[in-house]
Amino acid sequence: MRVFTSAEEILAAVGTEIGKSEWLTITQERVNQFAEATGDHQWIHLDVERAKNESPYGGTIAHGFLTLSLVPFLTAQIFRIEGAKMGINYGSNKVRFPSPVLVGSSVQLTSTLAESNDLGDGALQNTFTHVISVEGATKPALVLEMVTRVIF
Known part of the structure; x- marks a missing residue:
């Protein structure tokens, strides 16, 4: 777990890999709950038997946006910022x-800190490159360039 306590520490980390999360197993229950929360009930995610028989993947798959929604949970395993007045998700x-x-x-x-810009008055705008890998796969499941702001 990496802990940042100042704007200077964040700025000094630009261009470095911040760390890796623990591995998380994606269950059918999690996929079902995501479908309920979002209203996305496409069979490729929910119908286990049909997916086994008709899907090119041989089974059900997680929603792409479920994978994306795991970023805050997994990021919390990698780093935190202490002493900030506020932090927000600014976009992607x-x-x-x-x-x-x-x-x-x-x-x-x-997670890699790709860029950090001093906005003045103790505020930074940070751009992180987040990559979600699947154990044993050659390609990542998600590549995300996420922008956050933090105010010290």
Whole structure:
């Protein structure tokens, strides 16, 4: 777990890999709960038997946006910022889903601080590259360029 306690520490970390999360297994229950929360009930995510027989993946897969929604949970395992007055998610510059996450597989997040800009008055705008890998897969499941702001 990396802990940042100042703007200077964050600025000094630009261009470095901040760390990796633990592996997280994606269960059918999690996929079902996400479908209920979002209203996305596509069979490729929920119908286990049909997915076994008709899907090119041989089983159900996680929603891409479920994979994306895991970023805050997994990031909390990698780093935290202490002493800040406030931190916010400012948006994303890029979100890609290069490969599916099959139910039952495990995923891991790697975070790199790509850029940090001093906005003045103790505020920084940070751009992180987050990559979610699937255990044993050659391509990542998610590549995300996420922008955050923190005020000290």
